[in-house]
Amino acid sequence: MYFGVDYYPEHWPEERWETDIKMMKELGINVVRIAEFGWSVIEPKEGQYNFSLYDKVIDLLHQYDIDVILGTPTATPPAWLIEKHPNILQINKQGQRNNFGGRRHYCFNNLNYQRYTHKIVTQMVEHYNDNEAVIGWQIDNEFGHEASDKCYCDDCQKEFQNWLKEKYSTLENLNQTWGTVFWSQSYNSWDQIPTPKETWTAHNPSLLLDFYRFSSDSIVDYQKMQVDIIREKVAEQWITHNLIFTGHTLNLDNLARDLDFVSFDNYPVWGGLAKPVNPETTAFNHDLMYGLKNQPFWIMEELIGAQGWDQIGYLPRPNQAKMWTYQALGHGAEAIIFFRWRACRFGTEQFCHGILDHDGKPKRKYKEIKEIKEELDLAGDDFTNSTRKAKVALYHSYDNMWAWQIQPQSSAFDYREEVEKIYRPFFNKNINVNVISQLSNLEQYEILVLPILFLVNSDWIKEIESFVTNGGKLVLTYRNGVKDENNIVTDKTLPGFFSELAGIEINEYESLQVNQQNSVVFENKEYDTRVWSDLITLTGAKSLAEYNQNFYAGTPAITENKYGQGEVYYIGCSPDDKLLSYLYERILIKTSLNAIETEKGVEIIKKTGEKNNYLIALNHNSQSYKINLSKTYKTIDGKQAKTELQLQPFDGIILKQDI
Numbered sequence: 156m157y158f159g160v161d162y163y164p165e166h167w168p169e170e171r172w173e174t175d176i177k178m179m180k181e182l183g184i185n186v187v188r189i190a191e192f193g194w195s196v197i198e199p200k201e202g203q204y205n206f207s208l209y210d211k212v213i214d215l216l217h218q219y220d221i222d223v224i225l226g227t228p229t230a231t232p233p234a235w236l237i238e239k240h241p242n243i244l245q246i247n248k249q250g251q252r253n254n255f256g257g258r259r260h261y262c263f264n265n266l267n268y269q270r271y272t273h274k275i276v277t278q279m280v281e282h283y284n285d286n287e288a289v290i291g292w293q294i295d296n297e298f299g300h301e302a303s304d305k306c307y308c309d310d311c312q313k314e315f316q317n318w319l320k321e322k323y324s325t326l327e328n329l330n331q332t333w334g335t336v337f338w339s340q341s342y343n344s345w346d347q348i349p350t351p352k353e354t355w356t357a358h359n360p361s362l363l364l365d366f367y368r369f370s371s372d373s374i375v376d377y378q379k380m381q382v383d384i385i386r387e388k389v390a391e392q393w394i395t396h397n398l399i400f401t402g403h404t405l406n407l408d409n410l411a412r413d414l415d416f417v418s419f420d421n422y423p424v425w426g427g428l429a430k431p432v433n434p435e436t437t438a439f440n441h442d443l444m445y446g447l448k449n450q451p452f453w454i455m456e457e458l459i460g461a462q463g464w465d466q467i468g469y470l471p472r473p474n475q476a477k478m479w480t481y482q483a484l485g486h487g488a489e490a491i492i493f494f495r496w497r498a499c500r501f502g503t504e505q506f507c508h509g510i511l512d513h514d515g516k517p518k519r520k521y522k523e524i525k526e527i528k529e530e531l532d533l534a535g536d537d538f539t540n541s542t543r544k545a546k547v548a549l550y551h552s553y554d555n556m557w558a559w560q561i562q563p564q565s566s567a568f569d570y571r572e573e574v575e576k577i578y579r580p581f582f583n584k585n586i587n588v589n590v591i592s593q594l595s596n597l598e599q600y601e602i603l604v605l606p607i608l609f610l611v612n613s614d615w616i617k618e619i620e621s622f623v624t625n626g627g628k629l630v631l632t633y634r635n636g637v638k639d640e641n642n643i644v645t646d647k648t649l650p651g652f653f654s655e656l657a658g659i660e661i662n663e664y665e666s667l668q669v670n671q672q673n674s675v676v677f678e679n680k681e682y683d684t685r686v687w688s689d690l691i692t693l694t695g696a697k698s699l700a701e702y703n704q705n706f707y708a709g710t711p712a713i714t715e716n717k718y719g720q721g722e723v724y725y726i727g728c729s730p731d732d733k734l735l736s737y738l739y740e741r742i743l744i745k746t747s748l749n750a751i752e753t754e755k756g757v758e759i760i761k762k763t764g765e766k767n768n769y770l771i772a773l774n775h776n777s778q779s780y781k782i783n784l785s786k787t788y789k790t791i792d793g794k795q796a797k798t799e800l801q802l803q804p805f806d807g808i809i810l811k812q813d814i
């Protein structure tokens with residue numbers, strides 16, 4: 156497998172390089188990523204290209220049999236370019252121009268920037284397309300990050316208008332679809348349509364959603380331009396991008412389409428955080444990455460040391476980076492590249508610690524990387540190539556996420572938190588979930604979850620209906636089916652298209668704010684609910700839980716409906732983890748799925764290889780736990796494993812079983 160590190164040779168004197176590379180070799184590193192911020196190294200002045208630094212490093216790496224991934228350096232347009240074309244800098248929502256001095260400071264639609272991007276990428280690919288050491292390319296770096304996803308400049312406004320012309324053909328159609336009669340916003344010329352810069356009020360929600368889609372398409376098109384340049388000139392080298400998931404206006408499904416495979420930058424902890432994010436957050440990110448192309452992905456940046464720019468975060472404890480590595484591999488990663496080789500002495504990322512710290516000496520983290528590699532070598536390719544089957548599909552859509560960002564409807568609502576709430580009980584029960592982006596080929600699943608699916612496209616209904624008719628279990632939540640794909644509220648009684656499937660009608664609802672709660676009774680126990688309360692009328696479904704507070708008392712909050720061979724569950728509130736967990740148990744009994752109950756934060760992943768089955772046991776906690784296993788498991792070096800497995804704090808253990 157590929158096991159590597161992100162390396163910045165331009166930060167260190169040339170005489171150090173061979174020492175670094177020898178140390179990498181000692182760790183078993185076989186690939187490095189370089190150059191993704193190196194524009195001013197390659198082109199210090201306009202038109203003066205100088206590849207000597209990277210040429211020397213690549214030669215040296217090649218001598219040690221280490222392969223190279225080259226980043227195109229377009230996330231950091233150099234000072235000379237911004238001085239010459241200051242309009243490359245983006246305009247923010249307030250109408251102010253961004254400044255030089257950080258990174259990602261460019262407008263995707265700026266024609267000058269596209270021209271310079273074309274030149275630098277062409278120069279790089281012509282220089283390295285037949286280099287034996289270079290195996291692939293990473294386009295740019297973390298598209299959309301640092302709020303670089305949206306630009307409100309005149310070029311973007313013009314392009315937005317063109318994008319709308321393409322989508323709606325006529326102004327009449329656009330006015331009709333968006334409902335611009337509201338507040339006298341009807342347009343009689345395409346030039347009148349604004350980008351949604353700040354106003355006293357919120358903009359039209361349909362305009363906003365289209366602007367988000369346009370902003371995403373701008374990034375996808377910009378990436379495609381680079382992909383096309385590279386693909387035309389290379390034979391064997393592949394192309395990827397290092398994605399992040401932070402809720403930007405970037406449709407990762409569309410971005411993934413033009414790549415050979417996706418890569419993910421995995422940071423379970425970052426500057427200012429006192430502890431890592433919840434393990435299910437990381438798990439969900441991995442499942443989302445796998446789902447983008449339904450194929451294994453790479454980790455292009457895997458955290459090894461404490462990170463942060465102006466503030467440093469939690470120091471990963473002994474073995475914790477190994478556990479995160481095994482979690483990524485468990486959820487579908489096939490290659491791991493650690494960020495970074497050595498902490499830099501200067502620049503914004505001075506406190507992003509790597510395998511080596513500023514002093515360059517091999518210490519604890521260096522030893523850990525060595526151990527990880529030795530274990531993964533024992534596990535071998537059969538483990539790396541093993542697969543993880545899921546019978547639960549959770550649908551995630553960017554259009555839907557953006558519609559929620561535009562109108563969260565409650566101060567207590569957070570899109571990601573609510574989706575994770577729905578995902579978490581599956582994670583806690585160690586049940587694999589595929590995060591899917593297309594509502595197709597559903598027959599491979601037993602449970603389909605559509606969390607807070609605000610926007611519904613009527614084309615999907617047939618597919619979903621046939622899934623349930625054939626015995627599938629469909630889980631719907633509050634606010635499903637409220638709007639169409641243009642962000643227009645349905646005129647059907649809620650939950651709109653799902654009303655018949657769910658056997659219910661919702662005639663009133665209430666948005667609950669922070670510190671406000673409702674409560675429901677499920678199987679004789681009371682549970683708190685938050686964010687939302689639907690008032691449900693049963694039209695065929697049966698009630699599984701009822702509200703018990705004054706105005707709401709006795710009305711259904713969670714329902715179950717038989718439909719064809721299957722069942723539809725509707726959750727009209729945002730329940731706590733316990734209630735959801737009990738509800739899922741009720742659903743799981745009707746499937747072939749088996750939960751594996753573990754202590755909170757103990758994760759078990761099962762994978763299947765050609766030679767062996769694998770069990771990955773992860774302890775995300777700072778205390779140790781025991782788990783019981785069947786007698787058939789062996790340790791990764793082939794010895795009989797104990798049936799009572801002791802998991803140390805932050806342990807990650809791979810076990811195998813003959814097929």
Ligand SMILES: [Zn+2]
Pocket residue numbers: 245246262263264265306307308309310311
């Ligand atoms: Zn712009």
